[in-house]
Amino acid sequence: MTPSELSEALSSALAAAVADGTLALPTDAVPASVHVERPRQREHGDWATNVALQLAKKAGTTPRALAEDLAARLAVHPGIQAVEVAGPGFLNITLDAASAGELARTIVETGADYGKGASEAGKKVNLEFVSANPTGPIHIGGVRWAAVGDSLARVLEASGAEVTREYYFNDHGAQIDRFARSLLARARGEQAPEDGYGGQYIAEIADAVVADALAAGEPDPRTLPDAEAQEAFRARGVQRMFGEIKQSLHDFGVDFAVYFHEDSLHESGAVDHAVDRLRQEGHVFDADGAVWLRTTDFGDDKDRVVIKSDGQAAYIAGDIAYYLDKRERGFDDVIIMLGADHHGYIGRMMAVCAAFGDEPNENLQILIGQMVNLVKDGQPVRMSKRAGNVLTIDDLVDAVGVDAARYSLARSSADQNIDLDLDLLASQKNENPVYYVQYAHSRTCAVDRNAADRGVRREDGFDPALLDHPTESALLGRLNEFPRVVAQAAQLREPHRVARYLEALAGEYHTWYQQKDRRVLPYPDESVTDTHRARLWLNDAVRQVLANGLDLLGVTAPERM
RNA sequence: GCGCCUGUAGCUCAGUGGAUAGAGCGUCUGCCUCCGGAGCAGAAGGUCGGGGGUUCGAAUCCCUUCAGGCGCACCA
Secondary structure, three states, X not given: OOHHHHHHHHHHHHHHHHHOOOOXXXXXXXXXXXXXXXXXXXXXXXXXXXHHHHHHHHHOOOHHHHHHHHHHHHHOOOOEEEEEEEOOOEEEEEEOHHHHHHHHHHHHHHHHHOOOOOOOOOOEEEEEOOOOOOOOOOEHHHHHHHHHHHHHHHHHHHOOOEEEEEEEEOOOOHHHHHHHHHHHHHHOOOOOOOOOOOOHHHHHHHHHHHHHHHHOOOOOHHHOOHHXXXXXXXXXXXXXXXXXXXXXXXXXXXXXXXXXXXXXXXXXXXXXXXXXXXXXXXXXXXEOOEEEEOHHHHOOOOOEEEEOOXXXXXXXXXXXXXXXXXXXXXXXXXEEEEEHHHOOHHHHHHHHHHHOOXXXXXXXXXXXXXXXXXXXXXXXXXXXXXXXXXXEHHHHHHHHHHHHHHHHHHOOOOOOOEEEEHHHHHOOHHHOHHHHHHHHHHHHHHHHHHHHHHOOOHHHOOOHHHOOOHHHHHHHHHHHHXXXXXXXXXXXXXXXXXXXXXXXXXXXXXXXHOOOOOOOOOOOOOOOOHHHHHHHHHHHHHHHHHHHHHHHOOOOOOOOO
């Protein structure tokens, strides 16, 4: 019996009570689906609901009286073993073991699809994340969005959405000029510009640019006149840097379907197109020689300059054009993940969204993630390129590996500032809960290997009623939750919920496995029984869910560790 | 000054109105005579920053206050 079946059973029990006059409630006050949840305490049964507490007042009765009535109606339902009224009026429901145990079969047979749903079905989602400027390697903040963003994409896909992962390649504007000047200065052995970029990677890229140019049969870019030289370093430097970023992300398990160049918006006329469109809608005005968008009409603090008085497009013009472009490419949901240092952008971008006639927070959704702080010896470490303590995506992967890095960054809420301890990173990487989850998975695989040796086979039968121990009903209940966890993670855009779920599941698996008197498999001199087979089904169901969950996080599920 | 995020165990963090607030790490005590000890069982450790309010019920919602982070450009 699934939670939704239970929920329906509760609804019909309520409807029946109303129909025979026991419950004085207008028919439209009967909820179509009743919320059931896993109680914290096992003694409180497999599922619990507070529906009696919520409806008693409207019905002019007491919660306990209503609960008693529902309990009596529910108890005769097949698949339900017991219904108890507890505390102020909770209904605690215990399923019979066979009904609960059937889930193991369902999961094994559903395989990699168990956990998938349709809550986001039919939606075309554009998910933009990372989008770090190609003026340096991806640092720790960007890595966080890579881990969280990719997991979010996977969770949305598992919920039926069609997701396009997109990276906005910011190759237009002053910071790129600074980057190019920094490369040129470094290549010529000159002092880095005051507002330029330092760091070892600048020297490496500068050398590579020279080598690339010479290899292409071009003149040494260092010898060109300044303007041409800078352009040469810009073009090849950006290309080079972006290649490295792509490679690092790929090594991290994150690949984007679209790498969108900001330059192209300006070259293609997309900016003019977007501004024209806003002008037609009547949201644009001219003042002080500049072109403004009246974002205050849509809740922004102040109006925004779109075209500066020198005729250049302001930065937001690119974002406006980019948003419109995404919508014109047919995306229903445009999701952008940004660091907390950009949260001031939400107001104006939502205003832009509204100015186009779209629904803010629907067609455009901006997710803000808080910063990652580095900590060493309990003290915060300020990252600075000059001090040479920038932690890049490659540094992180070198230190702990992709799995541990992705897991630790994806397991906390994006609303949280997270602290990353550099000493811990370097030394005790086994502290990462990812190993706890992966270990549980490899343990299920070890059981499978041994089961084959001992002649325990799933195909010889499955009696779900034999999964009747409290540790087994705990495991089954947890397995049952997985699809809801995935759906909730997608709906709330919080993939970390999957990680926390896996940790709980792994814990319950370890507990179940480790009981001395209830081994999964027989001793070598013992004969195989139905109980061993039933436990193997459960073992394999856990294995499947651990594997499915780890995949949603982009983490491997090893068969051996 | 205004805005967004955060404040939960010694540390890092879960917990979007339910019952006795949880996990990992750290500390302490047990557990390998056969399925993987990267594990399990147990103990200690909390005025959920403070104060009001709403509710049958608040870590969760509202108000207020304190503390920390991040923002408030014709920069990108």
